[in-house]
Amino acid sequence: MITRRRLLLGTAGTAGALLVGYALWPDDRLARADRLAAGPDERFLATWIKIGRDDTVTVLIPHCDMGTGMATALAQMAAEELDADWNRVRAETAPADSEFANGALVEGFLCETENLTLNSIPTFLRGAAADASGTIARYMYVQTTGGSSAVRMTGVYGIRIAAAAAREMLVEAAAARLDAPRDSFHTAMSRVLHASGRSFGFGELAVEAANYHPSEHPVLKARSQYTLVGSSLSRFDIPAKVNGATAYGIDASPPNVLYAAIRIAPVSGGKLRSIDEAAATGLRGVRRLVRLDDALVVVADRFWRARKALDGLAPKFDAGPGAEVSSIGLRQTQIAALDSDRVKSDRTVGRGAAALGGHVVERLYHVPYLAHAPLEPVNATVLYRSQRALEVWAGSQDALGARAFCAKVAGIHMSDVVFHQQPSGGAFGRRLPDQWNFLEYAVRTATAVPDVPIKLIFTREEDIQHDYYRPSVTSRFRGALGAGGAPLAWVNDYTTLDGADDEAHILYEVPHQAYGAVKVTSPMPTGAWRSVESSWHGFFVESFIDELANEARRDPLEYRRLLLGHKPRHLAVLNLAAAQAGWGAPLEAGCGRGIALVECFGTVVAQVAEVEVMGTSSPPRVRRITCAADCGMVVNPDGFRAQLQGGIVFGLSAALYGAITVERGAVVQRNFPDYPVIRLADCPDIDVHIIESDSIIGGAGEVGVPAVAPALVNAIFAATGTRLRELPVVSGVIARG
Amino acid sequence: MGFTVNVNGTAHALEVEDDAPLLWVLRDELRLTGTKFGCGVGSCGACTVHVNGAAVRSCQIPVSAVSGQSITTIEGLGAGTLTEVQRAWVEHQVPQCGYCQSGMIMAVSALLARNAAPTDEELAAAVTNICRCGTYPRIRAAVRALAKRAGSPA
Numbered sequence: 001m002i003t004r005r006r007l008l009l010g011t012a013g014t015a016g017a018l019l020v021g022y023a024l025w026p027d028d029r030l031a032r033a034d035r036l037a038a039g040p041d042e043r044f045l046a047t048w049i050k051i052g053r054d055d056t057v058t059v060l061i062p063h064c065d066m067g068t069g070m071a072t073a074l075a076q077m078a079a080e081e082l083d084a085d086w087n088r089v090r091a092e093t094a095p096a097d098s099e100f101a102n103g104a105l106v107e108g109f110l111c112e113t114e115n116l117t118l119n120s121i122p123t124f125l126r127g128a129a130a131d132a133s134g135t136i137a138r139y140m141y142v143q144t145t146g147g148s149s150a151v152r153m154t155g156v157y158g159i160r161i162a163a164a165a166a167r168e169m170l171v172e173a174a175a176a177r178l179d180a181p182r183d184s185f186h187t188a189m190s191r192v193l194h195a196s197g198r199s200f201g202f203g204e205l206a207v208e209a210a211n212y213h214p215s216e217h218p219v220l221k222a223r224s225q226y227t228l229v230g231s232s233l234s235r236f237d238i239p240a241k242v243n244g245a246t247a248y249g250i251d252a253s254p255p256n257v258l259y260a261a262i263r264i265a266p267v268s269g270g271k272l273r274s275i276d277e278a279a280a281t282g283l284r285g286v287r288r289l290v291r292l293d294d295a296l297v298v299v300a301d302r303f304w305r306a307r308k309a310l311d312g313l314a315p316k317f318d319a320g321p322g323a324e325v326s327s328i329g330l331r332q333t334q335i336a337a338l339d340s341d342r343v344k345s346d347r348t349v350g351r352g353a354a355a356l357g358g359h360v361v362e363r364l365y366h367v368p369y370l371a372h373a374p375l376e377p378v379n380a381t382v383l384y385r386s387q388r389a390l391e392v393w394a395g396s397q398d399a400l401g402a403r404a405f406c407a408k409v410a411g412i413h414m415s416d417v418v419f420h421q422q423p424s425g426g427a428f429g430r431r432l433p434d435q436w437n438f439l440e441y442a443v444r445t446a447t448a449v450p451d452v453p454i455k456l457i458f459t460r461e462e463d464i465q466h467d468y469y470r471p472s473v474t475s476r477f478r479g480a481l482g483a484g485g486a487p488l489a490w491v492n493d494y495t496t497l498d499g500a501d502d503e504a505h506i507l508y509e510v511p512h513q514a515y516g517a518v519k520v521t522s523p524m525p526t527g528a529w530r531s532v533e534s535s536w537h538g539f540f541v542e543s544f545i546d547e548l549a550n551e552a553r554r555d556p557l558e559y560r561r562l563l564l565g566h567k568p569r570h571l572a573v574l575n576l577a578a579a580q581a582g583w584g585a586p587l588e589a590g591c592g593r594g595i596a597l598v599e600c601f602g603t604v605v606a607q608v609a610e611v612e613v614m615g616t617s618s619p620p621r622v623r624r625i626t627c628a629a630d631c632g633m634v635v636n637p638d639g640f641r642a643q644l645q646g647g648i649v650f651g652l653s654a655a656l657y658g659a660i661t662v663e664r665g666a667v668v669q670r671n672f673p674d675y676p677v678i679r680l681a682d683c684p685d686i687d688v689h690i691i692e693s694d695s696i697i698g699g700a701g702e703v704g705v706p707a708v709a710p711a712l713v714n715a716i717f718a719a720t721g722t723r724l725r726e727l728p729v730v731s732g733v734i735a736r737g
Numbered sequence: 738m739g740f741t742v743n744v745n746g747t748a749h750a751l752e753v754e755d756d757a758p759l760l761w762v763l764r765d766e767l768r769l770t771g772t773k774f775g776c777g778v779g780s781c782g783a784c785t786v787h788v789n790g791a792a793v794r795s796c797q798i799p800v801s802a803v804s805g806q807s808i809t810t811i812e813g814l815g816a817g818t819l820t821e822v823q824r825a826w827v828e829h830q831v832p833q834c835g836y837c838q839s840g841m842i843m844a845v846s847a848l849l850a851r852n853a854a855p856t857d858e859e860l861a862a863a864v865t866n867i868c869r870c871g872t873y874p875r876i877r878a879a880v881r882a883l884a885k886r887a888g889s890p891a
Contacts, residue, residue, distance in 0.1 A: 066833075066834050067832065067833030067834030067835060067870050068833065069833070234827070234830060235830060237832075237835070238826075238827055238830060238831075238832055238835075239827060240835075241832040241835030241838055242819065242823040242826045242827060242831075242832065242835075242838060242842060243771070243811060243812070243814075243815065243819065243823060244769075244770070244771020244772070244810070244811035244812050244839045245771070246835055247770065248773075248836060250770075250773070250774065251770040253768060253770070259765070284754070302757075302761060302765045302766075303761055303764075303765060304757055304758055304761040304765075373869060374834070374836075374869055375773070375775050375781065375783055375834070375836045375837050375867060375868070375869045376773070376775075376834070376836045377774065377775070423834070423835075424834060425773070425834050425835070425836025425837075426834045426836060426869045426870060427834075428869070457774070459777055460775065460776040460777055460778070460781075461777075638830055639830075642830065642833060642872075642875070645871055645872075645874050645875070646833055646870045646871035646872065647871070648871065649868075649870075649871025649873060649874075650869070650870075650871055671776050671777075671778050671780060672776050672778070672780040672781055672867060673778065673780055677867055677869065678871070678873070679861070679865055679866070679867060679873070680860060680861040680864055680865070680866075680873050680876065680877065681861035681862070681865070683871075683873035683874065683877075685874065685877075686874045
């Protein structure tokens with residue numbers, strides 16, 4: 001057993017001590033960091049913090065900028081502990097180097113769990129860059145951006161500690177200069193000030209300060225002392241995003257770059273069979289055709305030429321072993337699996353399913369595959385030098401892992417790979433490890449065409465058809481109502497690709513609960529998609545509780561309240577969303593409100609959707625979403641609100657329209673016209689209300705997603721009496737009740 | 738064959754095919770990478786530029802169709818300084834990943850040039866660009882603020 005408190009105090013034995021020390025470097029590593037990422041007038045004082053002679057504090061961000069604003073939030077946390085002048089604080093992307101691996105991220109996830117096992121670490125953190133040494137150390141070897149973890153893990157367990165240690169080193173340097181006790185100094189506005197009135201800028205102390213050992217237990221500020229954390233400071237990255245200056249992966253332009261377009265076998269596992277050879281000659285600008293096992297790549301001097309040539313070459317593929325797969329078949333297989341004796345019990349509370357009896361309600365829910373569809377199609381620019389070295393430019397949700405991955409694909413050593421982490425035009429999981437087909441194809445193309453940089457861009461069609469999809473899942477519930485209509489028993493079996501999901505476990509007080517998972521695999525590639533398991537269990541659980549409320553003839557809000565007496569934090573969030581939404585106030589005919597409550601990555605979120613259903617042929621109009629959220633402490637309230645708004649729109653796109661369907665092994669959808677997403681015309685007004693509490697800090701990037709879909713279908717039910725149990729809404733039949 | 742395109746006030750002579758899409762000419766020939774590729778079918782609007790002041794989806798425009806006409810990209814919008822729309826985008830902290838925002842700003846700027854105070858409905862009808870990060874509420878707030886400013890007496 002290892003508790004958060006013990007870990008933070010560093011008294012948890014070997015693992016704990018190692019973890020606590022992770023935010024701080026021994027001297028030799030500081031020197032290496034200086035060589036890697038410090039200019040002539042800068043010095044690293046601790047992991048991720050360097051200070052220049054001109055007092056500039058630069059925070060190195062071991063994450064991918066995909067627009068969540070975390071670089072600014074992390075810099076706020078650093079500046080707060082340092083007492084830095086915010087006008088002289090900057091953020092930089094950390095190099096894809098092991099010196100900047102983000103052990104604090106792993107430490108944070110370990111702190112979340114009482115039972116320290118390797119399985120405590122989420123899959124996406126399991127060391128894409130590391131050798132299979134089977135120890136916790138390998139999991140330290142990451143720069144992952146995922147799990148809504150930047151602020152609550154990297155910030156809390158890494159950067160603020162590093163900054164506090166750096167501040168103490170600056171004070172030590174000043175104390176040595178004046179030969180005065182450390183406690184006669186204080187810090188403010190990037191200066192160390194002595195009681196006598198003498199003071200030094202951070203910049204003039206940095207070189208001396210770097211000679212001191214960072215404390216493993218620097219004194220952190222109390223929350224009541226914060227002045228920068230908790231402020232809506234403007235994001236660093238925004239000015240370069242309004243004038244076209246930000247260079248994303250797709251904009252990387254090394255000299256003499258060539259462009260590549262790819263056509264991948266439509267069915268997973270299919271092989272390239274033939275091309276139209278007659279079309280292969282005399283193509284302007286075309287430099288090479290690269291025939292891979294399962295794909296054809298055209299390399300040309302311009303992207304449009306590569307793409308046009310590819311169309312003319314009309315590559316044909318074998319159907320492949322996955323040709324029998326279909327969405328309809330998968331759904332039937334999932335239902336059969338739920339009916340089988342293969343369902344593995346995950347968790348039982350009270351008497352579990354044995355308590356089912358009396359008024360039993362049984363319901364089945366289903367969600368489809370979903371694509372990520374970040375607006376920047378996946379791409380990578382790769383230069384393979386024939387003396388066996390790689391240089392790669394791409395946006396990746398784990399730069400260090402991507403560097404190791406590219407090395408592996410090219411069959412060279414990681415030390416011979418330079419990976420330039422680029423800002424990402426969205427990601428939502430698509431650029432995480434295990435979703436790197438774009439890196440793999442780009443490296444394979446580059447090794448076939450050495451000594452010239454090749455920029456491989458997936459067209460939107462390839463991006464949609466060769467994604468790693470949010471899994472399609474079926475979930476079955478049985479609920480028994482007790483006296484007064486409150487649920488007595490809650491029994492939930494669902495399909496899964498691997499193990500059981502904690503996200504299925506309910507927040508509500510129900511005396512008897514049972515959960516079971518049944519594994520149903522498919523050749524379809526799948527991967528993490530913004531909010532991961534919560535994206536489906538949130539919909540299932542919050543739909544079924546609404547159905548039980550209806551069976552009990554109770555108001556859905558009132559019903560939830562009754563079952564949350566033991567969870568005041570959740571109750572407060574629910575009540576705030578309801579109050580702000582005007583829950584209970586009369587609405588016109590054909591309109592309705594729905595509510596949902598989900599805890600995701602440590603943040604409690606409630607949403608009320610207000611919809612207007614015009615008829616059976618058009619999708620309902622979502623007029624307004626009211627959201628309340630408690631993430632404990634908020635570092636940048638405006639940034640947090642932006643993430644919740646964005647998560648809600650992302651979730652609403654999926655709930656209303658999102659479906660990837662598979663027929664004969666191939667994805668049917670191709671582009672935005674048949675994989676629609678929300679636009680201005682169908683985007684509701686969204687209000688986000690924040691509750692700050694003493695709870696452990698929660699995530700922001702993903703937490704807005706899960707509650708939208710259930711709030712929406714619950715609102716449609718309130719408006720029409722029709723209950724939609726499958727997403728997306730547009731595929732359901734909506735009739736006025 | 739040869740074309741002359743006039744981009745951000747500069748004439749460029751190009752030797753490209755008639756059907757070369759304006760988007761890729763801007764990006765790959767002229768290295769103006771602020772204009773983005775998002776869908777290639779004229780659906781998402783990430784490639785929006787101005788041709789003679791009107792917002793168009795440059796992935797759907799063959800270069801032969803705009804020879805000699807006046808093209809403005811995000812790089813040329815403010816002529817060295819930020820426009821009111823761009824300033825409003827900073828003020829309202831609109832962008833997240835930012836990838837769609839060149840196109841958004843071009844589309845909104847073209848709308849505001851002909852209708853300085855659009856309603857929400859007029860905005861939604863004119864600006865059909867996709868933002869996957871979901872910045873629409875802030876886009877709407879920024880345009881409402883600009884419209885209000887335009888509507889109030891100086």
